Amino acid sequence: MTDRKLRSRDWFDNPDDPEMTALYLERYLNYGLTPEELRGGGPIIAIAQTGSDLSPCNRHHLVLEERVRDGIRSAGGIPLQVPVHPIQETGKRPTAMLDRNLAYLSLVETLFGYPIDGVVLTIGCDKTTPACLMAAAAVNIPAIALSVGPMLNGWHQGTRAGSGTVIWLARQQLAAGEITPDQFMEMAASSAPSVGYCNTMGTASTMNALAEALGMELPGGAAIPAPYRERGQVAYRTGARIVEMVHADRKPSDIMTREAFENAIVVNSAIGGSTNAPIHLNAIARQLGIELTNEDWQRIGHHVPLLVDMMPAGRFLGEDFHRAGGVPSVIGELMRANLLPHPDVPTANGLTMRQCYEGTGIIDAEVIRTADAPLLEEAGFLALTGNLFDGAIMKTSVIDEEFRSRYLSDPADPMAFEGPAMVFDGPEDFHARIDDETLGITPDCILIMRGAGPIGYPGGAEVVNMRPPSYLIREGVYAMPCIGDGRQSGTSGSASILNASPEAAEGGGLALVRTGDRVRVDLNVGRVDMLVPAGELAARARALEAAGGFPVPPSQTPWQAMFRREVTPFTAGMGLRDGPLFQDIARK
Numbered sequence: 001m002t003d004r005k006l007r008s009r010d011w012f013d014n015p016d017d018p019e020m021t022a023l024y025l026e027r028y029l030n031y032g033l034t035p036e037e038l039r040g041g042g043p044i045i046a047i048a049q050t051g052s053d054l055s056p057c058n059r060h061h062l063v064l065e066e067r068v069r070d071g072i073r074s075a076g077g078i079p080l081q082v083p084v085h086p087i088q089e090t091g092k093r094p095t096a097m098l099d100r101n102l103a104y105l106s107l108v109e110t111l112f113g114y115p116i117d118g119v120v121l122t123i124g125c126d127k128t129t130p131a132c133l134m135a136a137a138a139v140n141i142p143a144i145a146l147s148v149g150p151m152l153n154g155w156h157q158g159t160r161a162g163s164g165t166v167i168w169l170a171r172q173q174l175a176a177g178e179i180t181p182d183q184f185m186e187m188a189a190s191s192a193p194s195v196g197y198c199n200t201m202g203t204a205s206t207m208n209a210l211a212e213a214l215g216m217e218l219p220g221g222a223a224i225p226a227p228y229r230e231r232g233q234v235a236y237r238t239g240a241r242i243v244e245m246v247h248a249d250r251k252p253s254d255i256m257t258r259e260a261f262e263n264a265i266v267v268n269s270a271i272g273g274s275t276n277a278p279i280h281l282n283a284i285a286r287q288l289g290i291e292l293t294n295e296d297w298q299r300i301g302h303h304v305p306l307l308v309d310m311m312p313a314g315r316f317l318g319e320d321f322h323r324a325g326g327v328p329s330v331i332g333e334l335m336r337a338n339l340l341p342h343p344d345v346p347t348a349n350g351l352t353m354r355q356c357y358e359g360t361g362i363i364d365a366e367v368i369r370t371a372d373a374p375l376l377e378e379a380g381f382l383a384l385t386g387n388l389f390d391g392a393i394m395k396t397s398v399i400d401e402e403f404r405s406r407y408l409s410d411p412a413d414p415m416a417f418e419g420p421a422m423v424f425d426g427p428e429d430f431h432a433r434i435d436d437e438t439l440g441i442t443p444d445c446i447l448i449m450r451g452a453g454p455i456g457y458p459g460g461a462e463v464v465n466m467r468p469p470s471y472l473i474r475e476g477v478y479a480m481p482c483i484g485d486g487r488q489s490g491t492s493g494s495a496s497i498l499n500a501s502p503e504a505a506e507g508g509g510l511a512l513v514r515t516g517d518r519v520r521v522d523l524n525v526g527r528v529d530m531l532v533p534a535g536e537l538a539a540r541a542r543a544l545e546a547a548g549g550f551p552v553p554p555s556q557t558p559w560q561a562m563f564r565r566e567v568t569p570f571t572a573g574m575g576l577r578d579g580p581l582f583q584d585i586a587r588k
């Protein structure tokens, strides 16, 4: 306990302004709260509720909230539910990513504008986690995250069916005529056997693990499956802990330091985390005035080995990961191998990473490997550049043997390949034309997707991991090189070159490439170039400008229009364009 004046007292117990105090109080009393509770009963704790019928991945938070409330009460706090703008990854059109900044902005307004002393962030489905962490970081009141947990393992005909990953497989089988649409439906549904978020190491599992790696969850809180009893227990403890954090004034800026982000980058490599993670972490860091770049991701993360054998990079699912030890085992192992750069940073529970995780051990070494016998020696992202874009990333941990032998095994030119470009303008164009045999797509083509970035397809489409044409799949070509200014699902096992910035709609090099141009990808030097003379590129740029620039479809909603005006490229986190940096809002 401390005698520091709580923020909420400014509303509910302000002797200098008794009239406003009365006005603020009276409506909060109308469902049974008492003046004693609100004026002197301890910190007001918001439970930022991301679950709803529209957000099924996080819906179990509505149940867990009861345990969070119990925990808050047990420690002397007053819980208030705060609804968060719904985000559901697969249901929101045109893309859930468009709403990450909207949920962030609205939660900032809520946390800033109401009498709230601390907040429990109920995280889960992909964008809910960064939206909540961005808001807490900007407002900078004490905050702790509670993961809803992954779904149980999915099973289809005796094998594990992972969220998303089974969809990519079913799509190939449907395109090859091996299954019917009904069987497609059955395979898809098999991967979702319970409440919780995607059970693969997609963006949801990644971001929940990274919230723990950043120190923003209780240790061990990330990976417990949603229906397990420990999930309710950690909900209670999270509620109790946030009250202590308010008394100690332990703020997001005390926990999410540059060192904490560097730890998270290393953990992301070790778990085989999603290619959406750099976008989100770069955005969260900027709320705290920390400039995190894709080059940081390569420098800090590329050499880190892959320890977790989980789809899409590996074989197992969320339940297996939890039973093998989850995030604590991964961090403990990284520490044992001296790979965690900053073990002495603080976490939400008041202890350092070292105190929380040292010596945790691995329970199942099939699922979580030791650093001496990893699944892969170097599992992090490559940060690429060239004349097609200034910045893009590639997840090397998902390059499989087939891809490696087809594209990256020329002894005279290892880790590099060249081929003619096949250009698609957005996902609709891709779906309309990919199976057209007259395009003459061969396995040495490089598929290019543009018009899919934050401005071109507001929010950025998860479409860069393009499948080959059906006729090539039938010949056994399951993956081709893809480059694009959109994103890819974290559940995809495709070794695509993603998040290219600036995007075509912003005048990036991708706007100038044409079908048939030769493109060279050289991973040795980290470059991707169209082999087109500079004079020709300049002529194309002039012609494009004369034609009014790269075509962008009209905005469908007011938010899409605002988003397009304000958004930064993926490399900067797809946040808000320059202007005053809003940080530490509650203290200004």
Ligand code: FES
Binding pocket: 057, 088, 089, 090, 124, 125, 126, 163, 196, 197, 198, 202, 204
């Ligand atoms: Fe919500 Fe995957 S779709 S967690």
Ligand code: MG
Binding pocket: 089, 126, 202, 203, 462, 488, 489, 490, 491
């Ligand atoms: Mg996704």
